[in-house]
Amino acid sequence: MKVRLYTIPGSHPGLAAQLMLKHKGIAFKRTDLFPVIAKLVVRGLGFPRNTVPALKIDGRRVQGSREIARELERLRPEPALFPADPAKRIAVEEAECFGDEELQHPIRQLIWWALKKDKAPLRSFSEGAKLGIPIGLALRTAGPIVALSAHFNESSDENVRADLAALSGLLDRVDELIAAGTLDGDELNAADFQIAPSIRLAMTFQDLRPLIEARPAGRLAKRVQPDLSGDIPPILPPAWLQPLRSETGAA
Ligand SMILES: N[C@@H](CCC(=O)N[C@@H](CS)C(=O)NCC(=O)O)C(=O)O
Numbered sequence: 324m325k326v327r328l329y330t331i332p333g334s335h336p337g338l339a340a341q342l343m344l345k346h347k348g349i350a351f352k353r354t355d356l357f358p359v360i361a362k363l364v365v366r367g368l369g370f371p372r373n374t375v376p377a378l379k380i381d382g383r384r385v386q387g388s389r390e391i392a393r394e395l396e397r398l399r400p401e402p403a404l405f406p407a408d409p410a411k412r413i414a415v416e417e418a419e420c421f422g423d424e425e426l427q428h429p430i431r432q433l434i435w436w437a438l439k440k441d442k443a444p445l446r447s448f449s450e451g452a453k454l455g456i457p458i459g460l461a462l463r464t465a466g467p468i469v470a471l472s473a474h475f476n477e478s479s480d481e482n483v484r485a486d487l488a489a490l491s492g493l494l495d496r497v498d499e500l501i502a503a504g505t506l507d508g509d510e511l512n513a514a515d516f517q518i519a520p521s522i523r524l525a526m527t528f529q530d531l532r533p534l535i536e537a538r539p540a541g542r543l544a545k546r547v548q549p550d551l552s553g554d555i556p557p558i559l560p561p562a563w564l565q566p567l568r569s570e571t572g573a574a
Contacts, residue, residue, distance in 0.1 A: 519547035
């Protein structure tokens with residue numbers, strides 16, 4: 324089987340796809356793309372949408388982290404990504420959907436907002452990336468790409484402030500899913516692989532890490548992805564963090 328994953332360094336759904344491929348023991352090659360340019364590349368490769376992760380399996384195209392989970396399950400049923408019990412499967416699918424549709428995007432908005440303010444942390448996200456040009460050159464020319472990514476993702480002050488106000492509710496939801504046994508069970512499932520990379524990406528913010536890592540959600544993120552690439556020094560305005568601090572009981 325010939326498998327190639329198209330992704331963007333630091334992409335959380337891209338990490339989800341990599342973790343699921345590894346979970347299944349499926350060998351794959353990876354192509355790292357620049358944000359924004361990735362949109363053109365994946366369309367040029369014949370994928371129906373302009374996002375990563377995008378996977379080519381023996382010439383067939385599968386795009387989107389949830390679609391990829393299902394295709395991998397079909398190709399190699401064991402170890403399973405979805406529980407066999409129908410009620411448990413529904414719970415995992417609902418959690419996976421929450422991860423994709425509610426959790427992914429605010430974290431993406433936060434990251435591009437921060438990188439637009441300070442591009443220096445980009446280097447920490449690019450460790451191990453194979454972008455086809457020297458990392459130093461890629462980073463020196465990253466300004467327009469970062470600005471466009473912030474624009475496409477609507478990473479405005481207003482949206483990011485609202486994202487931070489909503490973040491503790493999202494983390495509560497993850498903690499509840501863990502308490503209910505839908506996430507963080509003996510065997511990791513598709514929802515763990517969907518959700519943990521988003522939490523892990525949020526933990527690249529030094530501002531957020533102490534508020535997340537002691538929670539069940541933070542522990543799950545570390546279990547699923549022990550190594551953290553990406554490190555963003557303090558940048559979020561303290562007033563914007565206040566709702567999160569008060570709701571997580573931090574001073
Ligand atoms: N929610 C979808 C879409 C993922 C998505 O929006 N990916 C971003 C990267 S995290 C992307 O492809 N952006 C295109 C770009 O930045 O050029 C999934 O999980 O597959």
